[in-house]
Amino acid sequence: MTYCLGIVTRFGLVMAADSRTNAGVDYISTYQKLFDFSASGNRVVVLCTSGNLSITQAVITALEKDLKFKEDHNLHTIDSMEGIARYVGNKLREVQDRDRSWLERDSIDARCSFLLGGQLHGEEAKLYLIYTQGNYIHTTKETTFLQIGETKYGKPILDRTLNFDTPLEAAAKCALLSIDSTMKSNISVGPPIDLVMYEKDSFSIRHQLRLRLGDPYLAKIRKLWETYVKKAFDDMPDIEWEYYESEEDILID
């Protein structure tokens, strides 16, 4: 399983991914799932991948190949983030066309998805989620984050804390905690965690981080988080129970 997320606020972009891949519980490996294709000073383009590894690797390889050999149409030449989303979606469709029937023959799940974040000159910082089918959606001011993979465990913390005005460093901490919560609840999501924070209009990524297993910072924020959660419980007002005399009264409206 995988968990990747991206956040866009008025201050820029945060993207994060875990690195665990599993083909059943008895085959767990580490693969990087966050790929930085930025051309520093010129454009920021970051991809995160989730789902069938052979397909996502084939797509990443195709993108790299175009960067090398296809000068007129690649991640560094396409002139809008929406154009890049469509281009990545089309690459994904090509790989699906080629491999999918072979996978389905053995009931292998061919689904996968991508997060695409970044900024091109003349545009705002943007974040897209590209589906297995090659179509895509993007964040808005109302919905500032997108997730792929094992998304549910880490969503409540995002729902409770993020909005378009959240400072970038706070959004980055929130992303780390969201991944940490997911790692705690699902062992098939695991470190190292890759994290990038991009300040809009800077056109280069100045803040990035790889947190390995047992990283002291990760241990520190996990401990702090748990302390606060416990403190919140201690301070929570007592439940005002309803008292009933006979069992007939119970749970009848």
Added chain:
Amino acid sequence: MTYCLGIVTRFGLVMAADSRTNAGVDYISTYQKLFDFSASGNRVVVLCTSGNLSITQAVITALEKDLKFKEDHNLHTIDSMEGIARYVGNKLREVQDRDRSWLERDSIDARCSFLLGGQLHGEEAKLYLIYTQGNYIHTTKETTFLQIGETKYGKPILDRTLNFDTPLEAAAKCALLSIDSTMKSNISVGPPIDLVMYEKDSFSIRHQLRLRLGDPYLAKIRKLWETYVKKAFDDMPDIEWEYYESEEDILID
């Protein structure tokens, strides 16, 4: 969708359920999903239901019918919680046998599950999860809670706070927050919330509660929780970013 959970600690049992049922987003209704079959002073038996409503209702109806007409073998006469779990599982198998092929014909999901919690004289307080197939598992000292329905959003908070030594009132607050987190992240889980707290060896439920939409206590704990989450973020140590000079260094191990 549904979210129900149960917790067993050394002090007793907590069970909670939401009340929203949906057949597609355009057909949302309210149905009670927590059913108290206790015989006060004698035994505590509480069931929560999740999944196909026609099937769970048919099971509950069958249990009620036995209570009325089958004096030798019902929820009040079976002499162990494990026996009750098997009995409920068998009722579920009967309904599945009768209805399942008709549902599958129209690709309707016949799956459902039950939480069964309570205590009989001569036993500890116990909690079972009964699956669609009629088999079941129970909590242990290491794994003190069980969930059915939309389980993922509300799991991290349980993972971080609960253990076998958690006081009962704290477990009840934790259950409420777990449901509140789920309601915030999935609109198909919704109020009223039913909550029961049972002190072991008392053999009657003295604490129960129904929290309706807009209930001031629910609003209060949600607000307090969000305040603490934000405080935790403010207090979190700054991320120690790795700084790179050239883009080639980025994310290469």
